[in-house]
Amino acid sequence: MKMPKSIETKHYEERAAFYEGLKRLDRRSFMRLAGLSAGIVAAKGLVTPHSFQLVEVAGAAPASKPKFTFAYISDTHLYKKELNDRFVRSILRAVDDVNRLDPQPDFVLFGGDLAQLGKREELDLGAQILKGLKAPVKMMVGEHDWFLDMGEYWQKLFGPPQYSFDHKGVHFVTLMSVQEKDFWTANGYTPEERMQIVAGLDDGRQSRFEVGPQGREWLKNDLAKVDKKTPLVVFSHSPLYKYFRNWNFWTDDADEVQALLRPFANVTVIHGHTHQLLTNRIGNIHFHGMLSTAWPWPYAPEGLPTLTVQQNRADPFSAFDGCGDGRMDLLENGLVDKLYNLWDRDPVTVRATYTASNGKEDRPAPTRLPSY
Numbered sequence: 422m423k424m425p426k427s428i429e430t431k432h433y434e435e436r437a438a439f440y441e442g443l444k445r446l447d448r449r450s451f452m453r454l455a456g457l458s459a460g461i462v463a464a465k466g467l468v469t470p471h472s473f474q475l476v477e478v479a480g481a482a483p484a485s486k487p488k489f490t491f492a493y494i495s496d497t498h499l500y501k502k503e504l505n506d507r508f509v510r511s512i513l514r515a516v517d518d519v520n521r522l523d524p525q526p527d528f529v530l531f532g533g534d535l536a537q538l539g540k541r542e543e544l545d546l547g548a549q550i551l552k553g554l555k556a557p558v559k560m561m562v563g564e565h566d567w568f569l570d571m572g573e574y575w576q577k578l579f580g581p582p583q584y585s586f587d588h589k590g591v592h593f594v595t596l597m598s599v600q601e602k603d604f605w606t607a608n609g610y611t612p613e614e615r616m617q618i619v620a621g622l623d624d625g626r627q628s629r630f631e632v633g634p635q636g637r638e639w640l641k642n643d644l645a646k647v648d649k650k651t652p653l654v655v656f657s658h659s660p661l662y663k664y665f666r667n668w669n670f671w672t673d674d675a676d677e678v679q680a681l682l683r684p685f686a687n688v689t690v691i692h693g694h695t696h697q698l699l700t701n702r703i704g705n706i707h708f709h710g711m712l713s714t715a716w717p718w719p720y721a722p723e724g725l726p727t728l729t730v731q732q733n734r735a736d737p738f739s740a741f742d743g744c745g746d747g748r749m750d751l752l753e754n755g756l757v758d759k760l761y762n763l764w765d766r767d768p769v770t771v772r773a774t775y776t777a778s779n780g781k782e783d784r785p786a787p788t789r790l791p792s793y
Contacts, residue, residue: 498713631672
């Protein structure tokens with residue numbers, strides 16, 4: 422007589438099939454595998470993924486017609502799949518979200534911190550999963566990807582960490598904003614110790630992030646070729662302003678970088694790293710933080726930029742609460758309407774009219790989930 426399988430046995434068999442499928446992942450097989458991932462999530466008592474493009478924000482004012490849209494996925498922090506499969510399920514959920522967009526975005530920005538400890542198997546896993554996206558991917562590096570081997574393997578997979586491109590009349594710049602001054606050589610730290618220190622949010626042994634002299638010179642030379650009336654969008658992993666130094670939510674040479682951006686009429690900076698809804702404006706520069714698929718960070722205790730519409734505290738017992746992905750609608754004036762697709766919450770749209778009016782128009786509604 423054949424013995425029935427327990428729920429636990431079925432779960433682990435599905436989990437094994439899920440990871441075996443990752444080895445052969447391509448666009449054709451992605452939706453089937455994402456469905457298996459959803460089954461694993463359901464078996465764990467979590468919420469099945471939903472695609473954000475099907476949800477309208479109640480009461481939102483009509484926006485200007487966008488020139489084009491691009492989506493984002495950021496801060497996945499992948500470990501080896503044997504150590505943490507929850508983060509793998511999260512990035513698969515995000516890829517599934519983006520693939521369901523209709524029409525498809527012109528491209529997808531990956532906002533940095535693909536890996537957690539910069540290991541080859543972590544980066545390989547992330548690269549393989551991102552191949553399941555239908556739209557082209559623009560990669561950005563984060564500190565978790567870099568400081569094990571100083572970016573050697575990341576660059577082998579994805580190319581240089583700083584680059585620019587033009588798309589439909591907009592100039593895009595991707596900055597490597599997480600350089601650090603050498604704190605490891607004199608102290609004799611191994612690459613693994615260096616990586617662990619940088620991965621610590623408030624480890625005082627590391628320096629602050631910066632674009633650095635070479636990065637700023639590269640940016641200056643790149644922007645010298647661009648008409649000042651051209652809309653400019655900058656991707657950086659760390660915020661290009663000084664938010665909270667103790668947690669390295671900070672770019673030490675942000676003032677110098679902002680000076681290079683100031684001559685342009687309209688500038689938008691899209692950044693990762695902070696894992697939260699975060700909106701700021703300094704002069705002509707509009708800043709938008711990206712959500713993480715891994716976990717939400719709390720807000721800095723010393724206060725927030727005044728334009729930030731604060732989300733409520735995330736439920737620590739819900740793996741997906743406060744996480745998500747999103748989309749940017751790039752408007753004719755070069756600014757963006759930014760959609761935060763918060764998983765298990767209402768989406769939030771921060772419109773260009775809100776940042777352009779310094780918060781006087783189109784203030785976003787906060788997420789409708791009570792704090793506790």
